[in-house]
Amino acid sequence: MRALKLSMVSILLFATAACVTTNEVTGRNQFIMIPASQDAALGLEAMTKVRETAPIVETGPLAEKIKRIGDRIAAISDRPELDWEFVLIDEPVLNAWALPGGKVAVYKKMAEAFEDEAELAAILGHEVSHAVLRHGAEQVSRGQMQNIAVAGLGVIVGSTTDDPEIAQAALVLGSVAAAGFVQMPHSRSMELEADDIGTLYMARAGYDPRAAVRVWQKMKQMKEGQGGQPTFLSTHPSDDKRIDRLQAKMDVYLAEYRKARR
Numbered sequence: 422m423r424a425l426k427l428s429m430v431s432i433l434l435f436a437t438a439a440c441v442t443t444n445e446v447t448g449r450n451q452f453i454m455i456p457a458s459q460d461a462a463l464g465l466e467a468m469t470k471v472r473e474t475a476p477i478v479e480t481g482p483l484a485e486k487i488k489r490i491g492d493r494i495a496a497i498s499d500r501p502e503l504d505w506e507f508v509l510i511d512e513p514v515l516n517a518w519a520l521p522g523g524k525v526a527v528y529k530k531m532a533e534a535f536e537d538e539a540e541l542a543a544i545l546g547h548e549v550s551h552a553v554l555r556h557g558a559e560q561v562s563r564g565q566m567q568n569i570a571v572a573g574l575g576v577i578v579g580s581t582t583d584d585p586e587i588a589q590a591a592l593v594l595g596s597v598a599a600a601g602f603v604q605m606p607h608s609r610s611m612e613l614e615a616d617d618i619g620t621l622y623m624a625r626a627g628y629d630p631r632a633a634v635r636v637w638q639k640m641k642q643m644k645e646g647q648g649g650q651p652t653f654l655s656t657h658p659s660d661d662k663r664i665d666r667l668q669a670k671m672d673v674y675l676a677e678y679r680k681a682r683r
């Protein structure tokens with residue numbers, strides 16, 4: 422029994438170590454239990470579910486604008502090869518989200534509130550960054566860790582094994598996770614990271630990065646005006662904090678922008 426326990430502990434340690442990867446874009450260590458190779462399948466699966474229930478607008482000026490700006494930013498991102506898709510959802514929601522593998526949606530209310538090309542580019546840059554930086558998979562993995570603490574070690578072994586049967590179990594676990602991607606709020610650090618990388622991306626794509634500051638100023642005004650919190654990025658980090666962080670690095674963003682415009 423003691424030997425078994427010991428080997429389980431060593432498996433856990435091994436599996437945990439195998440899940441911590443250094444993000445090539447940010448240099449930050451991330452704990453992610455879903456292999457990058459599964460991102461595309463998970464994103465597609467979740468997107469298929471979204472298509473079954475959400476009123477996705479395929480044509481028209483607003484849908485086309487989102488696709489055009491999104492594609493332009495994705496092309497200069499660190500993962501241009503992902504199967505990027507940018508859609509408009511016809512719902513009065515002040516929100517946007519990104520799924521693993523590059524599926525991005527903007528709700529109509531959000532798209533209309535930020536009609537200005539550069540402001541929309543700031544929102545799309547932020548979402549593209551979430552997908553590039555694998556924040557959805559990271560957030561789900563954090564959730565899974567909590568489940569594992571309750572359910573035992575089987576799950577964590579499954580997600581890093583080469584055994585096809587156990588790998589299949591991990592895939593099922595992944596599909597449960599896929600359903601949660603859309604609603605799952607990101608952590609504070611992930612949001613600030615997406616603001617930073619997203620603003621770099623928009624600038625590289627040729628959009629004035631100062632629009633990112635305007636987005637958060639407007640978001641703040643809208644919250645104050647309506648008395649309620651929009652779901653997009655919820656309460657933390659605060660809009661003031663985001664604005665401060667963006668302004669502190671604006672020289673760097675503007676330098677990228679000028680390079681892109683040359």
Ligand SMILES: [Zn+2]
Pocket residue numbers: 547551607611612615654
């Ligand atoms: Zn975000």
